[in-house]
Amino acid sequence: MPGTMADLEVRLLLEAIFDRYHYDFRSYAPASLKRRLAQACEQLGVATLSGLQERVLHESETFSTLLQYLTVQVSDMFRDPEFFAALRKQVLPLLATYPSIKVWCAGCSTGEEAYSLAILLHEEGLLDRSIIYATDINAQSLREAESGVFDLARLRDFTQNHRRSGATTSLSDYYHASGSAASGRYAIMDAKLRRKITFSDHSLATDNVFSEVHLVTCRNVLIYFDQSLQDRALRLFADALVGRGFLGLGSKESIRFSGAAQFFTDFAMPERIYRKKGPP
Amino acid sequence: MRAPVDLVVIGGSAGAIDVLRTVFRSLEAGFSPAMAVVVHVPADGRALLPEIFATPRGLRMKLAEDKEPIESGTVYFAPPDYHLLVEKTRTFALSLDERVHYSRPAIDVLFESAADAYGDRLLGVILSGANDDGARGLAAVAAAGGATLVQSLDSSDMKPMPAAALQAAPGSLVVNASALADALRAHGEMHGR
Numbered sequence: 001m002p003g004t005m006a007d008l009e010v011r012l013l014l015e016a017i018f019d020r021y022h023y024d025f026r027s028y029a030p031a032s033l034k035r036r037l038a039q040a041c042e043q044l045g046v047a048t049l050s051g052l053q054e055r056v057l058h059e060s061e062t063f064s065t066l067l068q069y070l071t072v073q074v075s076d077m078f079r080d081p082e083f084f085a086a087l088r089k090q091v092l093p094l095l096a097t098y099p100s101i102k103v104w105c106a107g108c109s110t111g112e113e114a115y116s117l118a119i120l121l122h123e124e125g126l127l128d129r130s131i132i133y134a135t136d137i138n139a140q141s142l143r144e145a146e147s148g149v150f151d152l153a154r155l156r157d158f159t160q161n162h163r164r165s166g167a168t169t170s171l172s173d174y175y176h177a178s179g180s181a182a183s184g185r186y187a188i189m190d191a192k193l194r195r196k197i198t199f200s201d202h203s204l205a206t207d208n209v210f211s212e213v214h215l216v217t218c219r220n221v222l223i224y225f226d227q228s229l230q231d232r233a234l235r236l237f238a239d240a241l242v243g244r245g246f247l248g249l250g251s252k253e254s255i256r257f258s259g260a261a262q263f264f265t266d267f268a269m270p271e272r273i274y275r276k277k278g279p280p
Numbered sequence: 281m282r283a284p285v286d287l288v289v290i291g292g293s294a295g296a297i298d299v300l301r302t303v304f305r306s307l308e309a310g311f312s313p314a315m316a317v318v319v320h321v322p323a324d325g326r327a328l329l330p331e332i333f334a335t336p337r338g339l340r341m342k343l344a345e346d347k348e349p350i351e352s353g354t355v356y357f358a359p360p361d362y363h364l365l366v367e368k369t370r371t372f373a374l375s376l377d378e379r380v381h382y383s384r385p386a387i388d389v390l391f392e393s394a395a396d397a398y399g400d401r402l403l404g405v406i407l408s409g410a411n412d413d414g415a416r417g418l419a420a421v422a423a424a425g426g427a428t429l430v431q432s433l434d435s436s437d438m439k440p441m442p443a444a445a446l447q448a449a450p451g452s453l454v455v456n457a458s459a460l461a462d463a464l465r466a467h468g469e470m471h472g473r
Contacts, residue, residue, distance in 0.1 A: 031365035031393040032375040258346040
């Protein structure tokens with residue numbers, strides 16, 4: 001298919017965003033990006049992507065709104081419990097041999113996965129000597145994640161997931177409920193989890209490795225990247241990981257279509273846990 | 281004579297499984313275009329679809345994977361709880377974006393992205409179903425020059441989906457369930473065989 005007018009407008013808009021705001025969406029998977037942009041146009045009341053571009057360039061608050069459309073991912077705690085069960089049974093016993101454990105939760109959005117990892121490490125008696133780096137490009141999501149505040153009803157929904165991951169404790173041990181029926185009930189995650197998680201701004205598209213880590217989790221983020229950006233991210237993970245470190249992806253993601261597949265071996269399939277090749 | 285198609289996208293919900301089973305049994309191996317299928321199933325449903333439809337000498341069937349190249353002669357199913365999209369590079373993409381018509385996967389998401397990627401080399405098919413997911417998608421297929429086909433209301437267990445599709449893409453060919461395989465074969469056989 002030759003490029004259409006809409007493709008041209010998408011390309012120009014993404015260039016404009018990169019130039020003006022240094023957020024790089026140019027290598028995002030085009031089909032879903034286009035859907036999100038169309039939704040943003042509808043919500044912002046602009047008829048065309050060129051119209052959106054004008055507003056984004058001249059009004060930084062419109063860009064902030066658009067950024068939410070382009071980046072916010074809703075996740076659950078212990079989403080895909082079998083993934084966490086595999087981490088618990090197969091990965092953590094190996095990580096336990098290190099004096100300290102560093103985990104990178106890449107594309108953490110509002111923090112559900114980072115807190116899940118902290119709880120898992122706590123249950124396995126490893127949290128005291130662990131640190132979790134949780135990164136995202138969306139500053140607003142990071143602030144929410146850092147606050148550790150979640151809708152109480154949502155958190156209760158995660159209980160079943162947590163149990164199915166082979167939990168040895170109750171999820172309610174890790175938060176306290178607050179608020180009122182009138183103002184909304186919410187849950188605040190325990191400080192012992194929060195102080196083990198460092199939330200920070202990091203882009204898989206433009207930034208580099210910031211630390212050596214033993215485990216990377218990046219789940220349901222790579223599906224939004226095109227092949228070139230996916231390759232870049234996987235190479236970053238390979239660079240960040242210690243030899244024979246672990247990489248966990250989303251349950252429908254794989255490295256098999258990527259050039260970076262050469263750096264990893266399968267470790268736990270179908271849970272999509274890979275292990276970096278090479279000496280420890 | 282319209283352009284041959286390289287990809288057939290099929291959407292349905294309630295009442296579509298039996299129709300599809302008959303169609304796939306009748307097509308068997310040798311049907312040249314790739315097919316991508318969205319059938320609404322519960323989000324926590326096990327990924328049974330390829331197994332439901334597999335026949336002994338049948339077409340190759342599998343769940344679509346992210347970034348997977350689309351190959352002819354293969355039937356791909358959207359994995360439960362993910363949207364399935366088609367890229368212009370003729371590969372699949374998955375997303376966890378919000379539900380469309382309370383559905384993930386949604387037919388509209390597959391059809392609209394496929395229309396964008398395949399243009400007039402695409403056939404869109406809407407089967408029996410209980411809501412209007414797919415109508416917008418089928419209109420997009422038609423607008424991009426693709427062929428559109430809707431299961432006849434008389435032969436549909438549930439009529440809202442095909443009815444909405446027909447309203448959105450009124451030029452669609454209307455086909456009884458029993459004649460669907462032949463209609464698909466006609467589009468397939470036009471293509472380089």
